[in-house]
Amino acid sequence: MDFNLRHLRIFADVVSTGSITQAAGRIGLSQPAVTQAIGRLEAQVGTALLDRAHRQALPTAAGAVFAARSARALALFDEAAALAGPRLSRTATTAQLSAFVALVKAGRSTDAARSLGIAQPTLHRAAAAIQKEATRPLFERTSRGLVPTRLGSILARAVRLAYAEMEQARMEVGETEEKDVGAIAVGAMPLSRAFALPVAVARFRARRPSMTVRIVDGPYAELLDGLEAGVLDFLVGALRDPLPSPYVEQEALFSDDLVVVCGAAHPLAGRSTVSPDDIRPFPFVVAVKETPTRRHFDRLIADGAPWRPGLVETGSTIFMREIMSHSEHLGCVSRRQAEAETRHGGVHILPLRLPETERVIGLTTRRGWHPTRSQAELLSEFRRAASV
Template sequence: MSALDWYLQINLKARHLRLLVTIDTYRNLTQVADVTHVTVPAVSKSLAELERGLGLSLFSRTAQGLVPTPYGDCLIRHAREMLTILHQARDELKALSSGTEGKVHIGMLPASASVLLPQALSILKQRSPGTNVMVTEGTTALLLPELWQGHLDLVVGRLPPPDTLGSFQEKELLEEPVTLMTGRHHPLARRKTLAWSDLRPFPWILPPVGSILRDPLERALEAHDVPLTSNYIETLSIHVARAHLQISDFIAVMAGTPTGDTAQPLHTLPLSLPRLLRPAGVLWNRNRGLTPSAQLMVACLEEAAQRLQAGLGNAPRAASSSVKGNRLHASPEAT
């Protein structure tokens, strides 16, 4: 066994991991000493001992502070991952000792999971009141790196294109129709029949450039000779879109959005769009696996999808719930 192997396997402690991450965060020994409540010499001594034990220089001392060397960058990245795993183990042990069932950290993609996830959470709380959930809303670009690093257990929402995923496992849950929506007062809402050309004078509520829906939507409209006007609003917020449709003549594209909302009633335009998106589903990091609480959450998502499918009437059938176990693609940074 080499000296490096021996030190990593026998002598490396959690306090070393915390020290590395803290130094990387602040890049200044005085600030590190302040937040860790020790003296500057003590911090400097601990770092020197770690570097001596590894036989590697982890930080360069510069006028701008401590800067990680390539060795430091490598070890800091793994230190963050190991600390995340230790925190998860702590949370699970605390949950078991307190009689609760555990905690699930879920990333929710806006709009596409705004109906599915609340239904699943309701089912979860009926089955296991002691299983607690933390939900973080964000875009694919924000949530997939968090899932990859272990800060999230699951990401729920519209499944990204297959070639943009990293080492994630996915489960398709629900095919939802993509429809063109207006407020009930909209001039086109009073028309029994429509042609695509009737859409041309009106402004749009659009998903932002780079979002999953934007490019296929633009291609579908171009195929029907409906150029997007320069008068539009970009948002992923279903709440903003619904509210603005109530007071404007805008047109919005929505996936799986029910029209039977009595508080903010909407009208579905009778024009059929092709399948623009993949199904709604759930992703997790296959290299980390799922905790029992996360497995229960996935089961509740499946049940919620089945219930929602029953209410979609003539919409396409629910997607297969089988796990796409061999679907591995590029790294998550590509999203």
């Protein structure tokens, strides 16, 4: 985040009083200093935030949405900062907090400094300034480097969420002028990448061709961490039971089950009937551990299904498709994901029922998250595509 925290607080005071003069008196600054702070914020967002007519300073349409978002950002930071130390919320600078978050993420000062493009001594001074104001340790040193304490993790998460709110502020300011600003980041699990999400993004982009949509894949734990930290806006894919985190909420959209698939040249391709005994001789390529698909597959093996040991594990549908085209491997994937692959040819769904493999597919969002208009439109398109 490149917004100055002090400038955000000054802007909040001006909005609450409706006067630059009154705000200056309340916070003990000169009127020119307040005016300069507001001017810098307006330069950063590229539009006027205040209407200064009639000796008042009232927020413009852009200023109103910016004020609401910046208030959410400051509240998130202030609540966590109060746990760390009574003065931290007022003394910490954006540069210091950026260094602190980078150190929490990297664990090594060399990596953290490199990620910010600053020298290590600069990073150390910034992180030390944050720790100085804290009443309890924010880091502990281990053989693996610096590890944040629970308080350090809480503070870092709050800072990252505050940053995310300010990115949403940029988007909403642009929306007041019918401009597409920023990017929407979606954490996508395998099924959603093959079904519903491509259709949703295509429809969304037809209306908003200037808006960037970033599709991020990876292990579920990494996607969940990204969502909780505000790096990702929402997740689409298989829901978890129980709820994986107190910081998120889930919305069920449809159910799906698992099927066995094979390549076009496989001996079982085109068969009208397939029994468990028929698949006994063949190796499998399956999802990685700790995924709903893999847990179902492992349960079927434990229940005595006749799949032989020795598996190829992958999170890539492309790899699964290609290895099946060059071997007699069978795959185990979601039905809708398999149907998407069959439309491209080369993949066959075997007529074999896998009992009790139904999974709930839907959306995962941060608890208390307020989407921008464009984010809400993409969510709406995904719900629409998923309902087919």
